[in-house]
Amino acid sequence: MSAACEMPVVRTLAELTDLVERHHRTYVRWSRGPETDLAGLSSTDDLTGVSMPGLSANPLDVEEWWEDRPVELWVARRLYDYSHLVHEKGPGVRPWVLTGRETGRGPDNEPLVVDVGPMCWIDHRVIDEARAAVDRQPSDWGPLRRSGG
Template sequence: MSAAADRPTSTLLVIHRLAELAALVRASPGLQVRWSEGPAQDAERTSIDTESGLRLPGLSVNPLDAESWWTRPLEDWLARQLSQYRHLQEENPDRFAWVLRGELAGRGPDCEPLLSNPEAIAILDEQLLQEAEDRYRGEFDAGRGPEG
């Protein structure tokens, strides 16, 4: 049994495989991923910029739609997006990855989208996150910095 199945959000769809997530993203553009304590805890709050202490006008998220310049498989994009922020769960075990949609309320200090009026769609199972991490490590030069 996954940790996500024990959470109060267990009535949400739980996605177990990267291919399932890719199918969902293809069928429903505009989905985002968030690492937090979950939709119920985020329902009445917004994100905070930890460096300035300022309350942001929405929840910090990361897009699941691939950019137009992306020519690799969608599963590679998803693996990269999920692996880049998995450390948030490692820093706080109460956090988990969940999929949502909402209205763009602005951009955060790292240029991440900020969503208002979030609608929870699904929870990402640990099996999927491990599959994404394995794919990321296998298909990318993980950790290499940008070139001009």
Template structure:
């Protein structure tokens, strides 16, 4: 599902490595829609089927999460990006890391997440960005408040 260009698919070696939360916000200013995926990377994703782990159903695209804030978001973009990264940081393992991509939405997954096809990797996201997001999150959000 990686973009194929003369000479082969685009890999994370071909795109910038974002090392700060501000770098992700800057990328959003020039590339939208922008999504994040936690996986072994675009090359691994291009040869794997996406499946819902609970049902076993084949998904019509890669499961991703939006980095573009919703129109109703009235806070800094940095806060949205931090929240999105923190909500899915549990998916990060030594074999899985976050990377930024764009593509076409082909449907929604079981958690209502976008499923992308025709994906184009735009950047890798360093673990330090997730750490920075995790440090910001409790300062700007009422983490764990479920409204009760």
């Protein structure tokens, strides 16, 4: 088993929030993991099959406009918004945190990241916590994969 597979596991939303507050240029990627991803270091556009110049990932860094709102809610929403990918991308897909440098944008305007440094896996319970945090908000919301009308 490689070092990437032996990454630490973040087990609570608070633990992930602490990591995001301490590190910059952090992203979450939903895939089979760094061992698979770092072999090719590119993502493929699902629609066209075109290879992209980096791994597609979702930023975890807090935007300035968020101001002094709870970082934990920011992180929860970032996870919740893409939680459908675990089911959509097939068996073995799970979220993991990485650092990196943006090299472009993918077709969904997601960052494409290079100079990837794997940090940790995200336990499924963190996703459950994120879902609960979003569900407690006064407005209706759902993951980005929403059914059309």
